[in-house]
Amino acid sequence: MKMIKRTLVMVFAATLFINCGSDKKKEEKTETVTKQEVKKEIPKEKKLGISGNDLMKFNKSKLTVFEGQKVILTLNHTGKMAAKSMGHNIVILQKGVDVSGFAMKAIAASETGYVPQDALADVVAYTKVIGGGESTTIEFDAPAAGTYDFICSFPGHYALMKGKFIVKKN
Template sequence: MNKFRLSVFAVIASLALFSCGGSGERKTENTATTPVETKPTEPPVTSSSAPLSQDIMLEGNDQMRFNATEFRVKAGEPVHLTLKHVGTMKKDVMGHNVVVLKMGSDLHAFDTEAIKAKSTDYIPKSLNNEIIAHTKLLSGGESDSITFTLDKPGTYEFLCSFPGHATFMKGKIIAE
C-alpha cells in the first residue's frame, strides 16, 4: 500500500511541476533570440533626465495617476502647463487639478487642508500663500491651462488636491 501512495504522490508532484512551468526544457523551431515587446500597464513616468521645456503637457487618468512626475524648466521664464483629464469620470468622484506649491511648502500639510476645502474645489484659502498657480478641478475629457514663472532655481512640488489623490498624483518641477 505504501508503494501505491508513493506512486500516486510522484505522479501528482510531476503533474504539478509540469503544469506550473517546471524547469523542463522547451524546444522551439526558431532559435534566434528576438526581443519581446511589452506594453506598459501605466503611462511612462518622466525620469530625472527630462529635457528643459517651458511647455508642460500633463495628463491625469481615472486610475489616479499623472503621466509624468518630473519636469525641468528654466527659472525666471514663463511656464505654460496644460492638464488634460484623459479619464471619463465626473469631477465629483474623480476630479483632477494641478496645484504648484512654493519651494519649501509642506505637501502633506497642504493635502490635509485641501481635503476640507470642498466648497473651493479643494483649494484651501487658508494656504493661498503656499500656491504659485493651480488649474481648475476637471471632469473626464476636460483640460485647463495655467501660466506661471518660477523665479528662483530649485525644486517645486505639484499635486492633485482632490481628496486622496496626492498619495499618487504628485511630482516635481525643477527650475534650473
C-alpha cells in the same frame, strides 16, 4: 653638430610653446561663445502638458523649466469619470511646504477647487479641478531655481498623483 641639435630643439620648443598658447586662446573663445549661445537658446516661454487618468496617476513625475520663464501648463484628464468623483487639478507648492499638511487642508476646500484660500502663500500656481475628457491651462512665471512639489489636491489623490517641478538657473 651639437649646435644644429640645440637649434632644432629650441625651434621645436618655441613652436610647441606658441601652438599651446594659441590653442588655449581658441578654447577660451569657444567656451565664451558657447555660454552666450546657451543663454540665447532658452525660450522666453515653456509649454508643458501633463495628464491625469481614472487610475489616479499623472503621466509625468517631473516637469522642468528655467527660472523666470513664462510657463504655459495644460492639464488633461484622460479618464471618463466626472469631476465630482474623480476630479484632478495640479497644484505646485512653494519649496519646503509640507505636502501632507497642505493636502489635509485641501480636503475642506471643495468650494475653491481643493485649494485652501488661507494657504495661497504656499502655492506657486494651480489649475481648476477638471473631470474626464476635460482640460485646463494656466500661465505663470517660473519661480526661483530649485525643486518644488506638485500634487493633485483632490481628496486622497496626492499620495499617488505627485511629482517634482524643477526650476533650473538660466
